[in-house]
Amino acid sequence: MADTRRQKKNRLTAGNADRHLLYEASVQVVDADINFVRRVYRNARARVPLRMREDFCGTAMLATEWVKSNQNHEAWGVDLDPEVLEWARAHRFEAMGDAARRMHLIEGDVMTARIPPVDIVVAFNFSYCIFKQRAALRTYFESVLAGLDKDGILVLDLFGGTDSFSTLEEDRYISGDRGPDGRTIPPFTYEWEHARFNPITNELLCHIHFKFKDGTRMRNAFTYDWRLWTIPELRELLEEAGFSASLVYTHGWDEDEESDGIYRKKMAFKNEESWLAYIVGVK
Ligand SMILES: C[S@@+](CC[C@H](N)C(=O)[O-])C[C@H]1O[C@@H](n2cnc3c(N)ncnc32)[C@H](O)[C@@H]1O
DSSP states (O other): OHHHHHHHHHOOOTTTOOHHHHHHHHHOOHHHHHHHHHHHHHHHHSSOOOEEEEETOTTOHHHHHHHHHOTTOEEEEEESOHHHHHHHIIIIIHHHGGGGGGEEEEESOTTTOOOOOEEEEEEOTTGGGGOOSHHHHHHHHHHHHHHEEEEEEEEEEEEESTTTSSOEEEEEEEOOEEOTTSOEEOOEEEEEEEEEEETTTTEEEEEEEEEOTTSOEEEEEEEEEEEOOOHHHHHHHHHHHTOSEEEEEEEEEOTTSSEEEEEEEOSOOOOOSSEEEEEEEEO
């Protein structure tokens, strides 16, 4: 009886789900991101990076994991939205203990936030795609360059492939997880939708929905109004902004034709239905 009551209490439904918790469990793989940026920085600079800035940080999962992974690490997370920063404080800071002192949350615009120079700036989950004009994205890259230490790098991620520049809907079953404060996340389904694509501007309207075992659905939990940039456009803008070089890393494929999660530097790769890449700007 008690067990049944507990199961009911834990049941995930559109009415009680925490969209930030589900977002993190669905789309963020921060250990892999951190290993990648550390490796790329070490290869480029032959020393270890210590200070990181996570632009568009949302709930600051990456920045806080950076701080927790080494006692010499310090991080700044920048986001316009006070709600996500408050979520990060409420769900992360207590569990971080003393490390929380090395984690700084800045409520502000990535274009103008004033932060000490860092080794690495990351802008992940395609967030910079809110800038739809070349001039705006170039200005953002210029402001990142100015905020980097003399050896600094900027790391962006990007998705692409033949399916990307069109409407689509895809589902992924998430088998359950644990949140930053230890909360259990029961299984649910993550849905990614390209609702509208305009080939004249490459503007792409995307939504995230979540579907639950009880048949309820949290529709438009997140919406993104983006321009989907291409690798050559990003590299040209990095160069125009003053970066000395830009590097492209993509994953390989396993026997099931899924990403193998191993990112290597490439000068060319075969286009597929859908791929992910990291673009690195070197100061
Ligand atoms: C897609 S979420 C990214 C969350 C996280 N970085 C990740 O990797 O999943 C985009 C975030 O960017 C923030 N944002 C949008 N425009 C911004 C701006 N100009 N300056 C700072 N944050 C911004 C939004 O509030 C939102 O939390």
